[in-house]
Amino acid sequence: MSIxxxxxxxxxxxxxxxxxxxxxxxxxxxxxxDIIAEIETDKATMEFESIDEGTVGKIMxxxxxENVKVGTVIAVLNGDGSDVSAPEAPKAVAEPAPPAAAAPAxxxxxxxxxxxxxxxxxxxxxxxxxxxxxxxxxxEEMRADERVFVMGEEVAEYQGAYKVTQGLLDEFxxxxxxxxxxxxxxxxxxxTGAAMGGxxxxxxxxxxxxxxxxxxxxxxxxxxxxxxxxxxxxxxxVFRGPNGAASRVGAxxxxxxxxxxxxxxxxxxxxxxxxxxxxxxxxAAIRSNDPVVFLxxxxxxxxxxxxxxxxDWVLPIGKARIMREGNDVTIVSYSIxxxxxxEAAETLAGEGIDAEVIDLRTIRPLDTATVLxxxxxxxxxxxxxxxxxxxxIASEIAAVCMEQGFDDLDAPVLRVxxxxxxxxxxxxxEKAALINASRIxxxxxKVCYRN
Amino acid sequence: MATLKSKGDASAxxxxxxxxxxxxxxxxxxxxxxxxxSYKASDDExxxxxxxxxxxxxxxERAGQLYGLGLIGGFCHxxxxxEAVAVGLQSALAEGKxxxxxxxxxxxxxxxxxxxxxxxxxxxxxxxxxxxxGKGGSMHMFSTEHAFYGGHGIVGAQVPLGAGLAFAxxxxxxxxxxxxxxxxxxxxxxxxxxxxxxxxxxxxxIVFVIENNQYAMGTSTARSSAETHFHRRGAAFRIPGMxxxxxxxxxxxxxxEVALEHVRSGGGPVLMEMNTYRYRGHSMSDPAKYRTRDxxxxxxxxxxxxxxxxxxxxxxxxxxxxxxxIEKSIRAQVGEAADFAESSxxxxxxxxxxxxxxxxx
Numbered sequence: 007m008s009i010x011x012x013x014x015x016x017x018x019x020x021x022x023x024x025x026x027x028x029x030x031x032x033x034x035x036x037x038x039x040d041i042i043a044e045i046e047t048d049k050a051t052m053e054f055e056s057i058d059e060g061t062v063g064k065i066m067x068x069x070x071x072e073n074v075k076v077g078t079v080i081a082v083l084n085g086d087g088s089d090v091s092a093p094e095a096p097k098a099v100a101e102p103a104p105p106a107a108a109a110p111a112x113x114x115x116x117x118x119x120x121x122x123x124x125x126x127x128x129x130x131x132x133x134x135x136x137x138x139x140x141x142x143x144x145x146e147e148m149r150a151d152e153r154v155f156v157m158g159e160e161v162a163e164y165q166g167a168y169k170v171t172q173g174l175l176d177e178f179x180x181x182x183x184x185x186x187x188x189x190x191x192x193x194x195x196x197x198t199g200a201a202m203g204g205x206x207x208x209x210x211x212x213x214x215x216x217x218x219x220x221x222x223x224x225x226x227x228x229x230x231x232x233x234x235x236x237x238x239x240x241x242x243x244v245f246r247g248p249n250g251a252a253s254r255v256g257a258x259x260x261x262x263x264x265x266x267x268x269x270x271x272x273x274x275x276x277x278x279x280x281x282x283x284x285x286x287x288x289x290a291a292i293r294s295n296d297p298v299v300f301l302x303x304x305x306x307x308x309x310x311x312x313x314x315x316x317x318d319w320v321l322p323i324g325k326a327r328i329m330r331e332g333n334d335v336t337i338v339s340y341s342i343x344x345x346x347x348x349e350a351a352e353t354l355a356g357e358g359i360d361a362e363v364i365d366l367r368t369i370r371p372l373d374t375a376t377v378l379x380x381x382x383x384x385x386x387x388x389x390x391x392x393x394x395x396x397x398x399i400a401s402e403i404a405a406v407c408m409e410q411g412f413d414d415l416d417a418p419v420l421r422v423x424x425x426x427x428x429x430x431x432x433x434x435x436e437k438a439a440l441i442n443a444s445r446i447x448x449x450x451x452k453v454c455y456r457n
Numbered sequence: 458m459a460t461l462k463s464k465g466d467a468s469a470x471x472x473x474x475x476x477x478x479x480x481x482x483x484x485x486x487x488x489x490x491x492x493x494x495s496y497k498a499s500d501d502e503x504x505x506x507x508x509x510x511x512x513x514x515x516x517x518e519r520a521g522q523l524y525g526l527g528l529i530g531g532f533c534h535x536x537x538x539x540e541a542v543a544v545g546l547q548s549a550l551a552e553g554k555x556x557x558x559x560x561x562x563x564x565x566x567x568x569x570x571x572x573x574x575x576x577x578x579x580x581x582x583x584x585x586x587x588x589x590x591g592k593g594g595s596m597h598m599f600s601t602e603h604a605f606y607g608g609h610g611i612v613g614a615q616v617p618l619g620a621g622l623a624f625a626x627x628x629x630x631x632x633x634x635x636x637x638x639x640x641x642x643x644x645x646x647x648x649x650x651x652x653x654x655x656x657x658x659x660x661x662x663i664v665f666v667i668e669n670n671q672y673a674m675g676t677s678t679a680r681s682s683a684e685t686h687f688h689r690r691g692a693a694f695r696i697p698g699m700x701x702x703x704x705x706x707x708x709x710x711x712x713x714e715v716a717l718e719h720v721r722s723g724g725g726p727v728l729m730e731m732n733t734y735r736y737r738g739h740s741m742s743d744p745a746k747y748r749t750r751d752x753x754x755x756x757x758x759x760x761x762x763x764x765x766x767x768x769x770x771x772x773x774x775x776x777x778x779x780x781x782x783i784e785k786s787i788r789a790q791v792g793e794a795a796d797f798a799e800s801s802x803x804x805x806x807x808x809x810x811x812x813x814x815x816x817x818x
Contacts, residue, residue, distance in 0.1 A: 012525070012526060014522075014524070014526070015527045017741070017742035018530060018532065018742065020742075039736070039757065041750075051744060053745075054525075055521075057521065155628070181628070186655065187651075189655065191647065191651055192648055192651025192652050192654070192655055193617075194617075195618050195620070195648060196617045196618075196620045198621055199558075199617060199623075199625070200621040200622070200624045202621065203621060203622040205624075205628055222614060223617070226610075226611050231607070232812050232814075232815060233812045234589055234592060234593040234597035234599075235592075235598075235607070235812075236588070236590030236591075237812035237815075238599050238601050239606070240815060274814070295815040295816055323818045
C-alpha cells in the first residue's frame with residue numbers, strides 16, 4: 007500500500023514553504039520518527055518526520071523547490087501493508103454563511119412589564135443598611151445551601167474589612183467562612199476551581215481594585231470555560247466587593263470596573279444601588295449557575311433603605327428598575343450614580359423638567375428594553391455614571407440608543423461621568439473629578455434645550 | 458479551619474521536632490519511595506500500561522500528521538515522550554472519585570483516562586462530535602464524567618484551579634484527591650506559589666505534578682530557573698517533594714502510590730517532579746533548534762518509556778507476535794479516530810451562541 011507524503015503545514019498560518027533538503031532517497035527504509043526532510047517556513051527550518059514505516063518510493067518534489075503549497079504530494083512511501091491508510095487531504099469545507107453582520111444578541115422583545123417580583127399586599131418594610139442587606143443575603147443562602155461558602159481577606163475573624171461579613175463566622179464556622187492570605191490571584195483561582203468542582207463560592211475582594219491581580223481567573227477561567235467545554239463545565243461563583251471611588255484614597259483604590267467586566271461574554275455583572283436590591287440581587291447571584299461579578303460601593307454600605315421583610319426576597323437578574331417616572335428626559339444610571347440621578351431629578355422638577363430615572367441594576371446582560379421604552383416616551387436620554395467616560399457603560403447605552411432607538415431621539419445621548427483622569431487625592435481636585443448631581447442637572451437641561 | 462489552629466499551636470513546639478524540620482518535609486516521601494521502589498506490576502497491568510502509552514504515542518503522531526494536512530488548526534502541543542507520566546500517575550487514581558487537571562498539553566492525560574480517542578481527535582479537528590463540541594480545541598478539553606477538569610490554556614492557571622478542586626474534595630469530605638499537572642515553565646508563575654501556600658496552610662488533598670520536560674517552550678530550565686530541582690520548590694511551604702524518573706512508568710506509578718497514601722491519610726499536599734522529555738517541539742510550529750538532535754536521539758534511543766515497557770514484557774515472556782497484534786489494533790483504533798475526526802460535520806451555526814451562559818436572564 008502506498009502512502010502519499012504531503013507538504014505539511016507547520017504553523018497556524020503557513021500556506022507554502024520551501025522543501026530545503028531531502029534526508030532520504032528513493033529506496034530508503036524509514037521508520038516512524040525518522041526525519042525525512044527539512045522544510046523552510048517563513049519563520050524557521052523545520053524537520054519533517056515520518057509517522058509510518060515503509061520504503062521511500064518516488065520523490066515528487068525536488069530539494070530546493072520554493073513555494074510548495076501545503077498539501078502538495080512531495081513523495082510516496084510504500085508501506086509494509088500493516089498500516090491503515092494515510093488520511094486524505096482536507097476536504098474543501100463549504101464556507102459557512104457568516105453570521106448576520108455583528109448581529110447583536112437577540113434583543114429582548116417583550117416590553118418591560120412589572121419589574122418587581124410579587125411583594126404580597128401589606129409586606130412590612132424594615133430599614134437596613136446596604137451592608138446589612140448584603141450580609142443577610144449571604145447568611146440566608148448559606149443556611150439554605152450547604153455548598154455556599156465565603157472566602158477572602160479578613161472575612162472571618164476580623165468580620166470583614168468593611169464589616170460586610172459581620173457575624174458569619176459565628177454562625178457558620180471556619181469551614182464556610184474562610185480567611186485567605188493576601189493573595190488575590192491564588193484565592194480567586196481556588197474559588198473558581200471549587201466552583202468547577204461543584205461548590206458555590208462567594209469570593210470577596212477587599213476592593214475590586216485588588217481583583218486586577220485576579221482578573222485572569224475571573225475572565226479566562228470562570229467566564230470562558232463553560233463555552234470552551236461545550237457546556238460541560240459549570241462555574242457558579244460570585245466575585246463581590248466594593249467598586250468605584252471611595253473617599254480620598256487616591257487613584258489606585260478608586261476605579262469603576264463595571265465596563266471591564268461588562269465587556270466579557272460569559273459573565274453576569276450586577277451593580278445594585280439600594281439595600282433591597284443589594285439583598286435580592288445578591289441572593290439571585292448566589293443561586294445563579296453562571297459566574298457573577300457583583301459590584302458594591304463602599305460609600306453606600308452605611309446608607310439605610312427600606313427592605314421588604316420576606317422569607318425569601320430574590321430579584322430577577324437582567325431587569326432594570328424605574329426609580330422615578332417622568333416624561334421629559336430619561337436619566338440612566340447604576341450603583342452610586344442612581345442616588346445622584348434621583349437628587350438631580352428633584353432639582354429638575356423644581357425647574358419644570360420631569361425626569362425619569364432608570365437604575366440598570368444588572369450591567370450584563372443589559373436590560374435594553376426598559377431603556378428603549380423609556381426613550382420612546384421621553385425622547386431624550388442621558389447616562390450618569392461614576393466612572394471614566396471612555397468605553398464606559400454610558401458609551402454602550404449611547405450606542406444602543408442610536409442602533410435601536412434612533413428615531414425616538416430628539417437630542418443626542420449625553421454622558422455625565424467622572425473626569426477622564428486618574429482620581430486625584432487633594433480634596434478639591436477629587437471633588438472636581440467626580441460626577442455630582444448638579445452636573446447631571448446641567449446635562450439633562452442641555453438635552454432638553456433648556457438653559 | 459481546624460488545621461489553622463493546630464498549625465498555630467505547632468509553632469510552640471520545640472524547633473527540632475521532625476515536622477518542624479524543613480529538610481524532613483522535603484525528603485520524607487522521597488525516602489519512603491526509594492525504600493519501596495518501583496511499582497510491582499502484574500503482567501496484565503504492565504501490558505495495560507504499554508497499551509495506553511502506545512495509544513498516546515500513535516494518537517499524537519497522527520495528530521501531528523493531521524496538523525500538517527491542515528485539518529487541525531491553531532496550537533497543538535504533543536505529548537510524545539512524556540507518556541509514562543500520565544499513564545503511571547492516573548493508573549493509581551480512583552477514577553470518578555479523584556480529579557485531574559492540566560494545562561494545554563492535555564491529549565495524553567485524557568487518553569490515559571480511557572476517554573474515547575474519537576471525540577478527542579474530533580475536537581482537534583473542530584467538529585460537532587468533539588468533546589467540547591468543537592468550541593474548545595486542542596488546549597481546552599474537559600470530561601466532567603471522568604472528573605477531568607481540563608485542558609487550560611493559560612500557563613499555570615490550572616494550579617490554583619486544581620487546589621480549588623481539592624478544596625471541594627475536602628469540603629465535601631468525599632475522600633477524593635486532585636492531581637494537578639503543570640510544566641517546568643509554569644513552575645515559575647507566581648500563582649503557583651500562592652497556591653502552594655494555601656494548599657499547605659489548609660492541608661488540601663492535592664498532588665502537584667511538575668512535568669519537567671526540560672524546556673519551557675524554547676528556554677531550558679537552566680536558563681529560566683534559579684532552582685532547577687523542582688521538587689524543592691515546595692520546601693518553603695513545608696510541602697514534601699519527590700523526584701521521579703518520568704520515563705519509567707513503573708517508577709512513576711510507584712511514586713504515585715507513596716504520594717497518594719500521604720495525601721489520602723490527611724497529610725496535605727505533595728509536590729512530585731517528573732523528569733521527562735518531549736521529543737517534538739513545544740507546539741507544532743516549533744522547530745526545536747534550542748537543542749541538538751543528538752540530545753533528542755539519546756532520550757529516544759535509551760530512555761523511551763514505551764520501548765522499556767516492551768522490553769520488560771518480552772523479558773517476562775510475552776509473545777512478540779502478541780505485542781505486534783496490539784500495535785496493529787492501536788494503529789487501527791487511531792486510524793478510526795482520525796477518519797471520524799475528518800468525516801464528522803463541523804458545528805452547527807447555532808452553536809455559536811450556545812453555552813455562553815447557563816441560564817437565561
